[in-house]
Amino acid sequence: MKRHAPATARNREPIAAILMEELPESGLVLEVASGTGEHAVFFAERFPALAWQPSDPDGTARSSIATWRGDADLPNLREPVALNAADATWPVESAEAIVCINMVHISPWSATEGLFAGGARILPAGAPLVLYGPYLEEGVDTAPSNLDFDASLRARNSAWGIRALADMDMLAAGNGFTRTRRSAMPANNLMLVYRKKGD
Numbered sequence: 001m002k003r004h005a006p007a008t009a010r011n012r013e014p015i016a017a018i019l020m021e022e023l024p025e026s027g028l029v030l031e032v033a034s035g036t037g038e039h040a041v042f043f044a045e046r047f048p049a050l051a052w053q054p055s056d057p058d059g060t061a062r063s064s065i066a067t068w069r070g071d072a073d074l075p076n077l078r079e080p081v082a083l084n085a086a087d088a089t090w091p092v093e094s095a096e097a098i099v100c101i102n103m104v105h106i107s108p109w110s111a112t113e114g115l116f117a118g119g120a121r122i123l124p125a126g127a128p129l130v131l132y133g134p135y136l137e138e139g140v141d142t143a144p145s146n147l148d149f150d151a152s153l154r155a156r157n158s159a160w161g162i163r164a165l166a167d168m169d170m171l172a173a174g175n176g177f178t179r180t181r182r183s184a185m186p187a188n189n190l191m192l193v194y195r196k197k198g199d
Contacts, residue, residue: 002071003036003064007102011186012042015101015132018183018191019043022128027096028053030122032085032115033103037065043099044077051076053092055083086114094122101132104168105150108159112168116175116194125198129177135165135190143188168192 023029026049034040034054044052054065054077065080081091085103098119104112119129134146146162153160169179172194181193 001063002067003061005036005038007187008036008038008042011101011132011189012039014185015039015191016043016046018181018193019047019099019130022097022130022181022193023047023050023099024096024127025049027051028092028094029097029099030092030095031055032083032098032100032118033057033107034065034080035061035102037061037068037080039101040065040077040080041068041072041074044074045072048074048076050096051078053078053095054080055092056080057082057084084114085111085118088114088117090118090122092122094124096124096127098123098127098129099132100130104131104133104135105153105162106160109163112163113171116171116177119177119194120175120196123196125196127196128180129172129194129196131168131190131192131194132185133189134162135168135192136162137165146188165190165192 028051030053031040034056040054056062062080069077083090150162176197177194180195183191185191
């Protein structure tokens with residue numbers, strides 16, 4: 001059954017504009033935590049030279065992704081796979097890029113740790129790990145809406161919450177990644193690009 005995320009229609013174009021500049025010309029893009037599947041369809045259509053691999057740990061989400069995929073009938077959009085970012089092994093063994101939208105703040109920190117560890121395993125040197133979502137930045141005033149959102153997230157699950165950009169950078173560095181981009185996005189979100197350092 002198809003699920004809908006209203007934010008997708010608002011953020012997909014700005015996200016795609018940055019992906020256009022950051023993704024490789026060809027190869028496999030692994031989307032971690034694909035959710036409804038709407039982004040996967042949109043990006044697979046926008047980037048026909050790339051194979052797009054959606055994933056999600058939730059069976060209901062994968063069902064939605066599969067339905068969107070079936071209706072779109074795009075040759076480069078693959079069947080969704082079950083992937084929990086926190087797991088030590090992933091069902092995808094190699095990719096040319098990873099895209100992860102709105103996962104970091106609605107999952108335990110272990111999922112973000114696993115995301116970078118997994119990226120280190122499957123990405124080649126120089127490849128991008130692209131993140132979208134809200135973050136807290138030292139020296140930058142946090143929008144009141146983000147503070148309220150953070151409080152609501154932590155009330156729902158104490159392991160959730162908007163992460164500090166400094167913590168993201170430190171985690172990335174520990175897994176062999178360097179942040180190469182920070183772009184302000186709609187609704188007080190950021191687009192972060194980390195690239196894997198050479199061996």
